[in-house]
Every structure is written in structure tokens, then in C-alpha cells.
Amino acid sequence: MRFVTWLVTNAIALAVAAWLIDGIRFTGPREGTAELEHKWLPLLAVALILGLVTAVVKPVLKLFSFPFIILTLGLFLLVINAAMLMLTGVLAEQLDIGFRVDGFWTAVIGSIVITVVTWLVDSVIGSDD
Numbered sequence: 001m002r003f004v005t006w007l008v009t010n011a012i013a014l015a016v017a018a019w020l021i022d023g024i025r026f027t028g029p030r031e032g033t034a035e036l037e038h039k040w041l042p043l044l045a046v047a048l049i050l051g052l053v054t055a056v057v058k059p060v061l062k063l064f065s066f067p068f069i070i071l072t073l074g075l076f077l078l079v080i081n082a083a084m085l086m087l088t089g090v091l092a093e094q095l096d097i098g099f100r101v102d103g104f105w106t107a108v109i110g111s112i113v114i115t116v117v118t119w120l121v122d123s124v125i126g127s128d129d
Helices: 002-020 032-064 066-071 076-094 104-125
Strands: 024-026 099-101
Touching: 002 024, 002 032, 002 104, 024 032, 024 104, 032 066, 032 076, 066 076, 076 099, 076 104, 099 104
Parallel strands: none
Antiparallel strands: 024 099
């Protein structure tokens, strides 16, 4: 159950980011039920990719960039989160899933939106811990 909650939370956060930010998008129809039918599976796939990238790559980047994180009082974590979102976009394009992130600053804003939405959804749903 915990995995499903985590996956749905990531999917909701990605959907909100794609809805709010022009440079983050899924390919396919743009409105109506056709959009929902076409995008729900890619949304779950991208949420899974983002979760795996965050679980595997992010700790390594945080370890190697620890001096920058300290020097910038934690603001470098925004760069790391943006890099995770951009890497997710690259992997999704390579797997032909139909998800795209158009640049670094778009990824920074998107990572902030995803973090806030994840926090809000987790606070509403409650944690399984």
C-alpha cells in the first residue's frame, strides 16, 4: 500500500507541475477525456522514473556536492532537484514515454512545484510510517 501511495503522490505532483508550467508537458491530446485516457499511464511511468532517479542518483549527487550545499546554505539542493527532473525527462524521452522538460529554469520551478505538491498531498493523505 505504501508503494501505491508514493506512486500516486508523485503522479499528482507531476500532473500539477505539467499543468502549471509551460515547459513541462506530456505529449498527446490537450483536453477532455481523450487527454485523461492518453496520459494516465505515461504519468504513472514518469512518476516511477522520477522516484527511482530520486532514490538512486540523488543521494550520490548530494554526497559529492555536500560542500556546495553547505556553502550555499542548502540552495544547491534546488539545482540537484532540477537535475533529477531533467534526468527524468531525458530518460522518459529515451523510453518514448512522451514527457518533456524544456530547460534548467523550467526544471527548477518544476521541482519546487513538485516538492510543494508532494508535501501537501502527503499532509492530506497522512504518512504510512
